Amino acid sequence: MMKVYTQELIFNTRNRQEFINITDQVREALDKSGIKEGLCLVNPMHITASVFINDDESGLHKDFSLWLEKLAPFGKDKYQHNLTGEDNADAHLKRTLMGREVVVAVTGGKLHFGPWEQIFYGEFDGQRKKRVLIKIIGE
Ligand code: ZN
Numbered sequence: 001m002m003k004v005y006t007q008e009l010i011f012n013t014r015n016r017q018e019f020i021n022i023t024d025q026v027r028e029a030l031d032k033s034g035i036k037e038g039l040c041l042v043n044p045m046h047i048t049a050s051v052f053i054n055d056d057e058s059g060l061h062k063d064f065s066l067w068l069e070k071l072a073p074f075g076k077d078k079y080q081h082n083l084t085g086e087d088n089a090d091a092h093l094k095r096t097l098m099g100r101e102v103v104v105a106v107t108g109g110k111l112h113f114g115p116w117e118q119i120f121y122g123e124f125d126g127q128r129k130k131r132v133l134i135k136i137i138g139e
Pocket residue numbers: 081086088089092
């Protein structure tokens with residue numbers, strides 16, 4: 001019979017922009033679910049944050065930050081969106097570049113990763129409480 005497991009994680013980052021490795025938290029959720037074969041969806045519940053899969057290598061994370069700042073620099077007066085009184089247009093664009101969600105196959109009760117794959121929460125407008133949804137389906 002198909003099982004469904006749902007959990008939310010809470011983040012409140014110290015900095016406006018941060019990358020956090022959440023692989024262990026997703027693994028714990030999978031263990032709790034008891035699901036051995038299926039799919040695991042992870043997505044932020046906010047439009048200024050990302051969940052993405054990549055290498056846990058600090059140089060690469062610095063490269064991501066520099067690349068994102070080049071494509072979507074922070075700046076109140078640079079964007080149409082900020083004419084509404086907001087200041088986070090860059091965060092919406094950065095989230096779009098890094099993606100909304102990941103889906104990982106579950107095989108034999110484990111996250112079925114390729115080499116070096118890790119799951120990250122990408123925060124682009126932090127310093128406030130935000131949620132990440134984990135939904136696992138399978139048997
Ligand atoms: Zn906004």
